Amino acid sequence: MAHDYSSINVFFYPETVALIGASGKPGAFSHEMLRNLVTRFKGKVYAVNPKYKEILGVPSYPSILDIPDPVDLAVIAVRAQRVPQALEEAGKKGVRGAIIVAGGFAEAGEEGERLQEAVVSIAKRYGVRIVGPNCIGVYNAVNGLDTFFLPPEKMRRPPKGYIAVVSQSGAYLTTMMDWLSSEGVGIVKAINIGNKADVDEAEIIGYYASQEFVRAIMVYMEGVSPGRGRALVEAVRRARDNGKKVVVLKGGKTSYGARAAKSHTAALAGDYAVFSSILREAGAVVAETPTEFVDIAKALSFMGHLEPRGRRVLVVTNAGGPGVLATDELSRRGLVLPQTPQDAVEELSKLLPPIVALGNPVDLTGQASDEDYQLVLEKLAGRSEFDSLLVIAPVQPATMTIRVADIIADTVWRVKKPATVMTIGADYGELVKEYLDSRGIPAYPLPDRAAYSLWALIEASKPLCSIARPGNPPSGAVDLVEKALKEGRNKLLEHEALELLEHYGVPVAPYCLARTPAEAFACAEKIASNKLVAKIVSPDIIHKSDVGGVLLGVDPAKAREAYDTVIRRVRTQAPDARIVGVLFQAEAPKGVEVIVGSKRDEGFGPIVVYGMGGILVELLRDFSIGLAPTSRCRALEMIKETKSSRLLEGYRGSERKDIESLAEAITRISRIAAEIDSVREVDVNPIMVYEKGVLAVDARVIIA
């Protein structure tokens, strides 16, 4: 399955770059682009523009074909209509990569879409990889490659660091570069992929995953291209496996946002619940806001290589309010603050003034000195009861000096646990922050930012379930679906749907199809339940109850009469419907009703959705989403992710339900759509969950 990401390398490490459409006019974007290349890039640069012989000291040629040297990378900075010709020539020249800057392609309506298709087919013909169109290209701090057309006085370049960025939006990338700079956070590489006609996030992440000087990967995207979701998941997982931490921010989470994204980078925004669930499953940290995004990237790039062992945090503070606020944020995100161990409390209470609160947070109060921090960190930071540290150390009080920064940094690197710091205090505070940052301890001026950044360090290292792969479908299952397709149906009949579940080993409430009154009798005997349900089976009837097609509480001794009643009613109320027969099913005992569905997402392919039954859960959006097929490990996680799952855990004195069998049923149902291509949607509603075992009662299967 391993993808070869080597063709991406040319965008970051070309030896020779040609800028097609370089302008000689200062201020023009392609002139500024050339200036940035000339100023910083360590390779060779050529300009292509018939109007000039030379620009900014760089020789300019009428066509890329006229350049005497071989060219690795073409930066195409002409307007949309002229791109095909420029690319054609670049292809002939033998470039391996082209960055297409102009907008006016797929994001700009039908004509633009056609132009983009033409460009892609030229690129394919010559084996040229494309970044863009509608992008500003590449930034590489290692060799100074910088195709951004913003001068330094309008966009700061961050210091060198351990973050690599991929952004669908150019403007958001440049604002991020500025913000990272003003926060003093370093980056090593950045790329803007715009309309991603060829190269997309998945390939870039996969490439970054193999780059030595990358610790954190920032991904800003507005949508997953159709069919590219699995590649994205794989790339994120590859990064995680290589010890890199990935943080993702999505634009277009809401319907208004999606509308904006569509006109911006032609992105189909998709469903945010699907996106964020699957990216988390892949192993990324999902940031909710631009503020979080950069703060988290900073923490991951500083400390992502320390793998925390758990969710237990020690908080030490000299400032009560910020301590409370940081604790609220940690707690909101599911971290825990164990009490300080009793032996340590006893020891410390002898050494510290009585006003100090030795719980967790340890509140040293405004009278704390550097030495108090030293004492507490020495005794507690290394304790096995704590997995990570949040140190709140404003240096405002007269008793505090900047030496506290040394104490914190020494402790953290001694105990090697993830840690973040909140500090402030005029110029003193800034010195402390910068010093801590320089020693690789992420420091922030506000308590919530320090707290959620610590959470991200833990989130980014959480154990992941393995990603299941589809197997071969049971042959009976395939036959069933193909038969229905041959008959021109887009839906399985009810008994077929239940049979499909059985082929996949999902326990189903006993059922039997009767095509004659005599069969009805036999069905009742076979099912052997003391109460039955009878339902009409017809490819033409959707709402069975509306035409009298359902009978509840049927006495098995009267199955034959029930058959007649159902058939008679339906014949009267839906005279044209084709009737296959009557489905008899045992009335399942009352259990906790849950729903498991599987469908195909345009970006990610087959996914599975789990939730409680009933209309309220839908309104309250309490469901969980996973890739299909789903591993048992992930199915158990999915159950736990819903709030309503507490009903299964023995809520209010009721017995615990069989969560393991439910997880098993989820994995089996998830395989149906993942293994049979023509299954579009499976909806098992409800599944009854009992103290022992589960039973699927009703299923709907859409095929195509």
Added chain:
Amino acid sequence: MAHDYSSINVFFYPETVALIGASGKPGAFSHEMLRNLVTRFKGKVYAVNPKYKEILGVPSYPSILDIPDPVDLAVIAVRAQRVPQALEEAGKKGVRGAIIVAGGFAEAGEEGERLQEAVVSIAKRYGVRIVGPNCIGVYNAVNGLDTFFLPPEKMRRPPKGYIAVVSQSGAYLTTMMDWLSSEGVGIVKAINIGNKADVDEAEIIGYYASQEFVRAIMVYMEGVSPGRGRALVEAVRRARDNGKKVVVLKGGKTSYGARAAKSHTAALAGDYAVFSSILREAGAVVAETPTEFVDIAKALSFMGHLEPRGRRVLVVTNAGGPGVLATDELSRRGLVLPQTPQDAVEELSKLLPPIVALGNPVDLTGQASDEDYQLVLEKLAGRSEFDSLLVIAPVQPATMTIRVADIIADTVWRVKKPATVMTIGADYGELVKEYLDSRGIPAYPLPDRAAYSLWALIEASKPLCSIARPGNPPSGAVDLVEKALKEGRNKLLEHEALELLEHYGVPVAPYCLARTPAEAFACAEKIASNKLVAKIVSPDIIHKSDVGGVLLGVDPAKAREAYDTVIRRVRTQAPDARIVGVLFQAEAPKGVEVIVGSKRDEGFGPIVVYGMGGILVELLRDFSIGLAPTSRCRALEMIKETKSSRLLEGYRGSERKDIESLAEAITRISRIAAEIDSVREVDVNPIMVYEKGVLAVDARVIIA
């Protein structure tokens, strides 16, 4: 009801201040405090310390009683044990206010609590108002009063501005002062009230509400003191009525946070859902994080005096990604982005390049110039289709200059609509931000921050329901409760609870108490329903079903037998229980089941809780909370605030339910606990809501 807030004035505008416990040692906090007073305060300052004749040029006396002038305000900076004596002397001297700095009072355990009580009683005896203990006092930019003991090089003082702050935490106040300064946001007054033994948030807010140079009030609190919630609500409402905007941040939202708060300022954190609901009802904006808190305060202090007319936002951007991200944030918070009106689209499309997207956001693309902004803002900002503006204007592109700041500011003050700006772009960006800020347009470097700050401007001006006042309870209702109390019960019997509802005009499913078999028959006749429920009535039985005390589906013709059955079963299974009789009740037709409860919150007094019935809603926490009594307007809001209320609005083809009658029932139930002091809790579960009307089925009333 109007409270007199004038006694607070002495803390901000004393003519003479005595610092009791002033130290002569540089670095000591009471020395730094004196230095700040001497350096900036425009009034007279005296030191009190027998060890010195003079400190920093200020005369020092052995006791406050020795000071030759009258003293308005005593700042008591001695340690806890010495505070009572110092306060006693200050009282004798005739001060009107005292700030008590030391910790070691109620936040530090029982002994501290007793010390705090002693201090309060001394203050009462002399009519002295107290701020603290456990606080750093007061900051007033108007007259330079500054009792904070942090030197300027360790805590920046913000510029003068229109924000007034009240904070329970001293350390959080000082970090905020620093952060406000580094963000360039001005304040006019600040106070830290610590343990709030006397003066609390309510009084400070009420006082700020009358201060001319206040536009926004920032409130940081960790808990509402018992019984002070109503005063807080009233003060916030008073501020709103005076055109001031209030933003509140609560510390101790979570259980870990609450634990931290308790050890910090002795705050009982209470339930955050109650706190945030009631503060919103009062008219405050509730910030969720410290980052939001300051950003929102900035917007409110710049633009809080512009009252937006609605929730419709126009977004203009030259940067696609930031436009998408800002839109997501606006949308998440319930704002709407109407499409640009068609006539304006037609007009603008003639004037702007085709690449510009004229929807909403208007995306001018990275090629936009200042003139493009001018054009679009001129045509669209004043349109009645938009109530507010979010302008995203990074000045990174070569085509943009700092002139865009003038264009934005001129437009905004011409159309007088709330607006925020996102801008960035190295030093250019900072100039634009500072210029916009200086013209009163709140600018931010990140799109989410600009978006939620705009939301806050709209939220802070949203129309408020009037706050209902308790009336006189129906006399029958009071008699009922008093009779039960006299009989030593802490709970009404079931028929009494239903009767109580009837006294308050809540429709109840018909019921009747039978004390004899003959009465059972009469009850059935009286109720005249074709299906009844029979329930044992006994003060000793809590779980009626467990002892066979409930019969469902009773045929009215067999009421007598039902009576006998219930009595017999209970006599067997609970032989010692006192039996009052059997309650017969009509089986209510199936409707949407909701719950309305009323209880007493320690801080806010009577409150009402509304939600759907059933165990899931409890797990998913989908309920709403209001002050009791509840106005009809607020009851309608509360219904709308729950997600599950869509079930009442005609979800999935079902008919709309009688929301008006439900609101009426909520207001009536809310009056019970609010009007009868001895009612602690009312729980009406369920109320059936029908297409026409509602019926309360079951009620539980706790009394004391």
